Amino acid sequence: MMTPLLEENLFATVLKGSSALLLTLCSAALIFFSLPIALGVLAGGLVAIVNFIWIRSVLQRILIQLPVKASSYAQIRYVGRLAVTAFFLYFIITSSWFSLAGLFVGLSVIVITIIALSLYGALSAGG
Numbered sequence: 213m214m215t216p217l218l219e220e221n222l223f224a225t226v227l228k229g230s231s232a233l234l235l236t237l238c239s240a241a242l243i244f245f246s247l248p249i250a251l252g253v254l255a256g257g258l259v260a261i262v263n264f265i266w267i268r269s270v271l272q273r274i275l276i277q278l279p280v281k282a283s284s285y286a287q288i289r290y291v292g293r294l295a296v297t298a299f300f301l302y303f304i305i306t307s308s309w310f311s312l313a314g315l316f317v318g319l320s321v322i323v324i325t326i327i328a329l330s331l332y333g334a335l336s337a338g339g
Contacts, residue, residue: 222329223268225329226264226322226325226326226329227261227264227265229325229328229329230257230260230261230264230321230322230325231261233257233321233324233325234253234254234257234258234261234318234321237253237257237317237318237321238250238253238254238257241253241314241317245314246311248308248309248310248311248314249311249313249314250314251309251310251311251314252304252310252311252312252313252314252315252316252317252318253314253315253317253318254314254318255304255310255314255315255318256304256314256315256316256317256318256319256320256321257318257319257321258318259297259300259301259304259318259319260318260319260320260321260322261321261322263293263297263322264322266293267293270285270286270289270290270293273285274286301315
């Protein structure tokens with residue numbers, strides 16, 4: 213029998229699963245491929261995880277505020293997050309330290325974890 217996922221712990225579960233997947237992928241890339249690929253996976257995974265945490269933080273603040281203030285707050289934070297992410301991705305892509313293929317794999321860490329947890333939730337519910 214599978215243990216059902218609790219909605220209260222879903223964010224922490226996604227973070228723990230993504231971190232474990234990132235560690236696994238970085239180790240595998242380092243063992244089977246090269247250091248630039250492992251660094252690309254690490255950089256992409258960290259960008260994805262930090263963005264996921266940042267989005268949650270902004271959404272929590274938006275839900276507390278009044279609807280009029282929430283709209284402008286969300287727009288400003290969205291553009292700011294996008295600019296900071298673009299800056300880091302530009303540095304990573306133009307640098308010769310990181311592999312672009314590894315970066316793409318690392319950026320998918322959150323998506324892979326959410327898909328895996330969704331499948332687990334469907335299977336544990338009997339679906």
